[in-house]
Amino acid sequence: MKGLIQQLIFPLIAVVAAFLVGGLIVWMVGDSPLLVYELFFTSAFGSVDGIGYTLFYATPLIFTGLAVAVGFKCGLLNIGAEGQLVMAAFACAWVGLVLPEWPSLLVVLLAMIAAVAAGGIWAAVPGVLKARFGAHEVITTIMMNFIAFGIVSYLTQYHYRKQGDPILETRPIAEIKDGVLTGPHIPRMHDLLAPFGIDFPAGVPLNLAFLFAIAACAVVYVFLWKTKWGFELRAVGISPSAAEYGGASISRNIILAMAISGMLAGMVGVNEVLGYRYRYYDGFSALYGFTGIAVALLGRNHPAGVLLAAILFGALTRSGLFIDIFTDRVSKDWVVVLQAIIILFVACGGAFRVGARRLKLMKSET
Amino acid sequence: MEYFTTIINLSLLASMVRLSTPLILAALGGMYSERGGIINIALEGIMLAGAFTAAAVTVFTANPWIGLIAAVAAGVLVSLIHAVASIEFKADQVVVGMAINILFIGVPALVSGALFESTGSTPPLPREQTLPDWNIPLIGSIPVLREILSGHKPIVYMALAMVPLSYYILFRTRFGLRLRAVGENPEAADTAGVSVRGMRYAGVLLSGALAGLGGAYLSIGQNSLFTRNMTAGRGFIALAALIFGKWHPVGAFLACLLFGVADAISIRMQGVVPVPVQVIQIIPYVLTLVVLAGFIGRATPPRAIGTPYVKEK
Incomplete structure (x- = not known):
C-alpha cells in the first residue's frame, strides 16, 4: 500500500505543477486561470456527455499508452506508434472497402485482425533492424512514421478516394441508410447500454473500442506480470546481459516487444474506423502516438496508471474546445502546451529514468 | 522526355540550395549536440520556435535582422530547456526532445492567438520587411554559378559558410576535440580535465542557435509569415541527414543537398509528371533506414x- 502511494504521489505532483504553470501561462496571456480550471472540470466531467467524450478521447491514448509502456518494459522507446496506428487504420478501412458484399460481422473481425497485424508488422520492422543491425529504434521509428504517412496518403489519394471528394479520405465502409447505419462497424455505447435500460446520449461517439481498451489493460497486465514471456521481456529490459545469461534471447524479445507494441497501437485504428468515422480519414490522429509516450510516462508504465493518465489527457482534449470558446484569449492550444509541460516535469522528476536503463545500442560483432 | 527539361535545369539546382538551407542549419546544429553526447530529436520544435519568433519579432520591429537575431536567441533558449533537463536532471533525452516538439506545436499558436488574434498564422510581412536577396559580386558574374548560387537570402550563405566552419571547429580546434571526447568517452574526458557538463551545454546551445536560424529562414526568408507547423517535418529530415551523413559536417551537408533536391523535384513534378509526390517525399526516410x-x-x-554522465564519487 505504501508502495502504491509512492507510485501515485510523484505523477500527481507533476500534474499539479504543470497545471500551476499552465495557469501562469493563462494569466500571462491575459485570462483568468480559475475560469480555465473551471472550464476544464465542468466540460470534461460535469455531464454524462462530457464524461462520454472524455472517455472517447481517452480510448486511443489508452492503446498508445499501453503500446509505449510495453516497449519501455523491454527497454525500448517506440516513438513510432503514430505511424503504426496510421497503417492500422488504413488496413482496417481497406478490408471494409475490398470486401463490400461479405457479412458485416465477418468483415469487422477481419478488419480488426488487419489493423492489429498492420500495426504489429510496422513496429516489428524497427524491432528487426535493432535486433539484427543494432539500428536505434528511436531513429528507425521516426523514419517509419514518415514512410507510413506517405504510403497511406498515396493509397488514399490515388486509389480509394471517392471521385471528386475534396477531403483526403477513403470511401466509407458503412453508411446510414433509412436511418440505420449499414455496413461493417462496431456498436456505439448508446446501443450497447440500451438493452440494460440505460439511456446513454446517442450523439457521443464512445464505442465498443473503449471496452476493448479496458480489456487490453488487463491483458497487458497479465502478460507482463503473470506469464513467462512477459517475465523474460521485462528481464531483457532490466538487464539484457543477465537475461541472456538466464537463457532469454535478446533479439527475440526486442522483436516481440515491438510487435506487441505495434499491435496495441493498431487498435487505435479500430476505434477510429470501425467505431467512429467508418472510413480512413487522412490526418485523423491528433498526435495519439506521441501523446502515448506522455501517457505511459505519467502512468509509470503500469496498465492501471496508463488508464488514469489517458483519462486525464482525454479530459484535456475534451476541454480544449470549451476553453477556446469561453475564454477571450486562450486557444485550445493551451491543452497541447499543458501536455508538453506534464511530459517535461515527469521526465525531469528522476523517478523515471529510462535513459540510464534503456538498452544500449548493440555493437556490431564484426 | 519533355518533362525532363522542365524539371532538370539550373533553376532546380538553385531551388535545391534554397530548400536545403534550413536542413543544413538544423543538421549541423544537431551534429554539435550529438557529437557532445546529447541526442537531439527536438530540432523540429526548435525550428518552429525560431520560425515563429522571427516572424513575430519582425512584425513588431519591422526589421527582419532583429527578427533573425531573436530567432537565434529563441533557439538557444529552447535548447536550454533541453540542456537543463538532460544534463542537470538527467532526464531521458528522447522524451525531453519529444516534449519540446509537442510544446512548440502549442506555444506559437497560443502566443499568436494572444498577440495577433489568429492561432493559424502571424500577419503577413510586406516584402521589404523580409530578408533581402543578396547578389554575390564575384559569383554574380560567372554564368552557371550565378544561376545557382547568387541572389539568395543571407541565411543561405550563412548555412553554406557553416559547413567548412563546422568541419574546422569539430576537427581542427581544441573545442571540437573536447566536444567529441565528451560524446565518445566522457569518463576519459573528465579525467583529462575537460568539463563534461560545460561541453555538453555548449553543444546543445549551439544546436539551438543553428536550428533557430534555420527556422527563421522559413518564416522571414522563404516566406513572409509564420504558419502553423510550417517546418512540416524538416527537423526530422535534418536528423535523418545527420545520420545519413554519419555525424560528419560534410556528410550531413551532402545528405541535406540530396534531400533538398528530392524535395525540389517533388515540388516541380506536381501536376507535370504522373508519379505521386508521396513516392518522392518518402525517399529520404527510406534511404536513412537503408543506411x-x-x-x-x-x-x-x-x-x-x-x-x-554521472561523475564517479
Whole structure:
C-alpha cells in the first residue's frame, strides 16, 4: 500500500505543477486561470456527455499508452506508434472497402485482425533492424512514421478516394441508410447500454473500442506480470546481459516487444474506423502516438496508471474546445502546451529514468 | 522526355540550395549536440520556435535582422530547456526532445492567438520587411554559378559558410576535440580535465542557435509569415541527414543537398509528371533506414549518446 502511494504521489505532483504553470501561462496571456480550471472540470466531467467524450478521447491514448509502456518494459522507446496506428487504420478501412458484399460481422473481425497485424508488422520492422543491425529504434521509428504517412496518403489519394471528394479520405465502409447505419462497424455505447435500460446520449461517439481498451489493460497486465514471456521481456529490459545469461534471447524479445507494441497501437485504428468515422480519414490522429509516450510516462508504465493518465489527457482534449470558446484569449492550444509541460516535469522528476536503463545500442560483432 | 527539361535545369539546382538551407542549419546544429553526447530529436520544435519568433519579432520591429537575431536567441533558449533537463536532471533525452516538439506545436499558436488574434498564422510581412536577396559580386558574374548560387537570402550563405566552419571547429580546434571526447568517452574526458557538463551545454546551445536560424529562414526568408507547423517535418529530415551523413559536417551537408533536391523535384513534378509526390517525399526516410541497416556503410553514433554522465564519487 505504501508502495502504491509512492507510485501515485510523484505523477500527481507533476500534474499539479504543470497545471500551476499552465495557469501562469493563462494569466500571462491575459485570462483568468480559475475560469480555465473551471472550464476544464465542468466540460470534461460535469455531464454524462462530457464524461462520454472524455472517455472517447481517452480510448486511443489508452492503446498508445499501453503500446509505449510495453516497449519501455523491454527497454525500448517506440516513438513510432503514430505511424503504426496510421497503417492500422488504413488496413482496417481497406478490408471494409475490398470486401463490400461479405457479412458485416465477418468483415469487422477481419478488419480488426488487419489493423492489429498492420500495426504489429510496422513496429516489428524497427524491432528487426535493432535486433539484427543494432539500428536505434528511436531513429528507425521516426523514419517509419514518415514512410507510413506517405504510403497511406498515396493509397488514399490515388486509389480509394471517392471521385471528386475534396477531403483526403477513403470511401466509407458503412453508411446510414433509412436511418440505420449499414455496413461493417462496431456498436456505439448508446446501443450497447440500451438493452440494460440505460439511456446513454446517442450523439457521443464512445464505442465498443473503449471496452476493448479496458480489456487490453488487463491483458497487458497479465502478460507482463503473470506469464513467462512477459517475465523474460521485462528481464531483457532490466538487464539484457543477465537475461541472456538466464537463457532469454535478446533479439527475440526486442522483436516481440515491438510487435506487441505495434499491435496495441493498431487498435487505435479500430476505434477510429470501425467505431467512429467508418472510413480512413487522412490526418485523423491528433498526435495519439506521441501523446502515448506522455501517457505511459505519467502512468509509470503500469496498465492501471496508463488508464488514469489517458483519462486525464482525454479530459484535456475534451476541454480544449470549451476553453477556446469561453475564454477571450486562450486557444485550445493551451491543452497541447499543458501536455508538453506534464511530459517535461515527469521526465525531469528522476523517478523515471529510462535513459540510464534503456538498452544500449548493440555493437556490431564484426 | 519533355518533362525532363522542365524539371532538370539550373533553376532546380538553385531551388535545391534554397530548400536545403534550413536542413543544413538544423543538421549541423544537431551534429554539435550529438557529437557532445546529447541526442537531439527536438530540432523540429526548435525550428518552429525560431520560425515563429522571427516572424513575430519582425512584425513588431519591422526589421527582419532583429527578427533573425531573436530567432537565434529563441533557439538557444529552447535548447536550454533541453540542456537543463538532460544534463542537470538527467532526464531521458528522447522524451525531453519529444516534449519540446509537442510544446512548440502549442506555444506559437497560443502566443499568436494572444498577440495577433489568429492561432493559424502571424500577419503577413510586406516584402521589404523580409530578408533581402543578396547578389554575390564575384559569383554574380560567372554564368552557371550565378544561376545557382547568387541572389539568395543571407541565411543561405550563412548555412553554406557553416559547413567548412563546422568541419574546422569539430576537427581542427581544441573545442571540437573536447566536444567529441565528451560524446565518445566522457569518463576519459573528465579525467583529462575537460568539463563534461560545460561541453555538453555548449553543444546543445549551439544546436539551438543553428536550428533557430534555420527556422527563421522559413518564416522571414522563404516566406513572409509564420504558419502553423510550417517546418512540416524538416527537423526530422535534418536528423535523418545527420545520420545519413554519419555525424560528419560534410556528410550531413551532402545528405541535406540530396534531400533538398528530392524535395525540389517533388515540388516541380506536381501536376507535370504522373508519379505521386508521396513516392518522392518518402525517399529520404527510406534511404536513412537503408543506411541504418548497414547496406550503405555503417552509421555509428557517438558512443556515449543518450547517456547522462554521472561523475564517479
